[in-house]
Amino acid sequence: MADDIILDIRNVTKTFPGVVALSDVSIQIHHGKIHGLCGENGAGKSTLMKILSGVYPYGSYKGTIFYENRELKLEDRAIRQAIEEGIAIVYQELTLVPSMTVGENIFLGKEPVENGVINWDKLYADTRQILEKYKLDVPPNAVVKTLGVGKMQMVEIAKALSENARILILDEPTSALSESEIDKLMEILETLKEHGVTCIYITHKLEEFFRITDSVTILRDGKTVATNPTSELNHETLVRHMVGREMKERFPKNSRKPGEVIFKVENLVATDPNEPSRKVLDGVNFDLRQGEILGIAGLMGSGRTELVTTIFGEYGNIISGTITMDNKTLNIKSAHDAMLHGISLVPEDRKGQGLVLMQPILRNISLANLDRFAGFFRIDQDAELAAANQQGKNLSIKAANLQDRVDSLSGGNQQKVVIAKWLLTNPQILIMDDPTRGVDVGAKFEIYKLMNELAENGVSIIMISSELEEVIGMSDRIMVMHNGRSGGVLETQGVTQEKIMAIATGIEA
Ligand SMILES: Nc1ncnc2c1ncn2[C@@H]1O[C@H](COP(=O)(O)OP(=O)(O)OP(=O)(O)O)[C@@H](O)[C@H]1O
Ligand SMILES: [Mg+2]
Structure with a gap:
C-alpha cells in the first residue's frame, strides 16, 4: 500500500434485513487530504462512515479496512476504540444533550476529575480554549437547547476535535449552517488540513465538493461508481454518476x-x-x-x-x-x-419535531392523520397502509418495508417521511x-x-x-x-x- 494512503477500504459489504446498504465498496483515502463522498439518499454514505467510527463493529460487515498500514478491527468497545485511534465523526443528526451546557457536552464522559470531583474551572477553560482555537463563536456555558441549529453544529465539531483526531468525518455538516457559518467551517477545514488531519466530507450541496475537496468518491445503491480528483469533475458528471442519468x-x-x-x-x-x-x-x-x-x-x-x-x-x-x-x-x-x-407545518428539525423514531415508517406518515383512519374501535390499517404507500411512492422514499422503524431510513429519506406526513393532512x-x-x-x-x-x-x-x-x-x-x-x-x-x-x-x- 502506498505510503500516502491513510485509509484503504477494500470490498466492504454491509447488509441489513432486506437491504444491501454497501456492496463491495473500495476506496483509498490519501493522507492529509479532503475526500468527498457523494451519492443519493440511501446510497450508503452514512453506513460506511458508521463502520469507520465503530457504530457497526468488526464482524458485522464483510471486507477489510487498512488504517495506516494496519488492519482496522474495531471490536468490543468499538466506538471508544475508534476515537482512541483518532477517527472522529460528526454525525448527520445532532447528538448533543439539549439540557447540558456547551462545555458539558464537549467533555461528556471525559470530564477532568480531581480528587474524585469534576474540576469545572478546568472543564470550562479547556472548552474555551478549543472554541477559540477553531474560532467557534459559542459561549462555553450556554445551555445547548438555547442555541440555534447552526451553533449546535459548531459544538458537535468542537466535541469531535477535542480528542486528537487524525481523521475527521463530517456527514452533511453544512445542511443547517448559514452562509457565514459555512465560510467559517471551510476555514476550519483548511486549518485542519495544514495540520495534517485527513477529512472525509459528505454533502448534498454539490458546489461544496468543488470548493473544498481534493477528490470525490461517488456511491450509487451501495456501490462505488467512481473515484476522481475533484479537478477532473464538474457538476454535470457528478449528478450523472449519482443518479445514473442526465438531469438538465x-x-x-x-x-x-x-x-x-x-x-x-x-x-x-x-x-x-x-x-x-x-x-x-x-x-x-x-x-x-x-x-x-x-x-x-x-x-x-x-x-x-x-x-x-x-x-x-x-x-x-x-x-x-x-x-x-x-x-x-x-x-x-x-x-x-x-x-x-x-394549516400544516413541515418542521425544520426532523429528528426533534418531525418523527417518532421508534415507530414504523407507516405510522409516522399517518401520525398527523389518525383521525382519518380511526374507526369506532380501531385504526383502519388497510386505509392507513394504502395512503402511506401512495405517499411513499410519490416522494420515492427508499425503504425495504413501511413497517420498518423510521430510524432505519437514511437521513434524506427521513426528511421525506416528514413531508409525506404533512401532505396527507390535505x-x-x-x-x-x-x-x-x-x-x-x-x-x-x-x-x-x-x-x-x-x-x-x-x-x-x-x-x-x-x-x-x-x-x-x-x-x-x-x-x-x-x-x-x-x-x-x-x-x-x-x-x-x-x-x-x-x-x-x-x-x-
Ligand atoms: N439500521 C438500519 N436498519 C435497516 N436499514 C438501514 C439501517 N441503516 C441504514 N439502512 C438502509 O441502508 C441504506 C443506506 O443508508 P445510509 O444511511 O447509509 O444512506 P445515506 O447515503 O447516508 O443517505 P442520506 O443521503 O439520505 O443520508 C438505506 O437503504 C437505509 O434505509
Ligand atoms: Mg446519510
Missing part, C-alpha cells in the same frame, strides 16, 4: 396562476416564550394568495422559523398584530388548532421550513414537482429556504426577513441573489 433542469416548469389573497399577517409582534423580554418578531407584514408559493429568505436568526412556528401556535407569545384567513381573525393556540384551520396552507435540507438532487426535484402540483390545485405554500437559488427557482414572491421584521416582499420575476442578500443583511431596506 434544476426546477420543474409550472403553469400556476395564484388567485385572491386568502391569508394575511399584519404588524405581528411576538416574544420568546422562554424569555419574555426578548422580541423575536418585531413587525411582520405579508399576505398569501391562493395557489401561490411564497418564499421566505433571510439569514439564520432573522426570525423565519420563529415566524412560522408562531403562526402555527407552537412558539412565540403574540403581543400585537393580527393573522387573518378568509377575512376571519385567527386565534391559534396549538398545532391542533392550526390543523383545524387547514392542508389549505402548507408551511415548509427548509424542506429540501439533506435531500439529494433527484429527490429535490420530486419535492419541487409535488409543490408545484399542490399549488396548481389551489394549495398555498410558504417555503423557508436558505438556498437562494431554490427560493428564486420556486417562489412566486419572496419575503426577505431581517432582525425579526419583514424587509420587503419582492416579485420573483427579475430579482437577483444580490438584491435578496442586501435586504437580508440590512444594507438595503
Whole structure:
C-alpha cells in the first residue's frame, strides 16, 4: 500500500434485513487530504462512515479496512476504540444533550476529575480554549437547547476535535449552517488540513465538493461508481454518476396562476416564550394568495422559523398584530388548532419535531392523520397502509418495508417521511421550513414537482429556504426577513441573489 494512503477500504459489504446498504465498496483515502463522498439518499454514505467510527463493529460487515498500514478491527468497545485511534465523526443528526451546557457536552464522559470531583474551572477553560482555537463563536456555558441549529453544529465539531483526531468525518455538516457559518467551517477545514488531519466530507450541496475537496468518491445503491480528483469533475458528471442519468433542469416548469389573497399577517409582534423580554418578531407584514408559493429568505436568526412556528401556535407569545384567513381573525393556540384551520407545518428539525423514531415508517406518515383512519374501535390499517404507500411512492422514499422503524431510513429519506406526513393532512396552507435540507438532487426535484402540483390545485405554500437559488427557482414572491421584521416582499420575476442578500443583511431596506 502506498505510503500516502491513510485509509484503504477494500470490498466492504454491509447488509441489513432486506437491504444491501454497501456492496463491495473500495476506496483509498490519501493522507492529509479532503475526500468527498457523494451519492443519493440511501446510497450508503452514512453506513460506511458508521463502520469507520465503530457504530457497526468488526464482524458485522464483510471486507477489510487498512488504517495506516494496519488492519482496522474495531471490536468490543468499538466506538471508544475508534476515537482512541483518532477517527472522529460528526454525525448527520445532532447528538448533543439539549439540557447540558456547551462545555458539558464537549467533555461528556471525559470530564477532568480531581480528587474524585469534576474540576469545572478546568472543564470550562479547556472548552474555551478549543472554541477559540477553531474560532467557534459559542459561549462555553450556554445551555445547548438555547442555541440555534447552526451553533449546535459548531459544538458537535468542537466535541469531535477535542480528542486528537487524525481523521475527521463530517456527514452533511453544512445542511443547517448559514452562509457565514459555512465560510467559517471551510476555514476550519483548511486549518485542519495544514495540520495534517485527513477529512472525509459528505454533502448534498454539490458546489461544496468543488470548493473544498481534493477528490470525490461517488456511491450509487451501495456501490462505488467512481473515484476522481475533484479537478477532473464538474457538476454535470457528478449528478450523472449519482443518479445514473442526465438531469438538465434544476426546477420543474409550472403553469400556476395564484388567485385572491386568502391569508394575511399584519404588524405581528411576538416574544420568546422562554424569555419574555426578548422580541423575536418585531413587525411582520405579508399576505398569501391562493395557489401561490411564497418564499421566505433571510439569514439564520432573522426570525423565519420563529415566524412560522408562531403562526402555527407552537412558539412565540403574540403581543400585537393580527393573522387573518378568509377575512376571519385567527386565534391559534396549538398545532391542533392550526390543523383545524387547514394549516400544516413541515418542521425544520426532523429528528426533534418531525418523527417518532421508534415507530414504523407507516405510522409516522399517518401520525398527523389518525383521525382519518380511526374507526369506532380501531385504526383502519388497510386505509392507513394504502395512503402511506401512495405517499411513499410519490416522494420515492427508499425503504425495504413501511413497517420498518423510521430510524432505519437514511437521513434524506427521513426528511421525506416528514413531508409525506404533512401532505396527507390535505392542508389549505402548507408551511415548509427548509424542506429540501439533506435531500439529494433527484429527490429535490420530486419535492419541487409535488409543490408545484399542490399549488396548481389551489394549495398555498410558504417555503423557508436558505438556498437562494431554490427560493428564486420556486417562489412566486419572496419575503426577505431581517432582525425579526419583514424587509420587503419582492416579485420573483427579475430579482437577483444580490438584491435578496442586501435586504437580508440590512444594507438595503
Ligand atoms: N439500521 C438500519 N436498519 C435497516 N436499514 C438501514 C439501517 N441503516 C441504514 N439502512 C438502509 O441502508 C441504506 C443506506 O443508508 P445510509 O444511511 O447509509 O444512506 P445515506 O447515503 O447516508 O443517505 P442520506 O443521503 O439520505 O443520508 C438505506 O437503504 C437505509 O434505509
Ligand atoms: Mg446519510
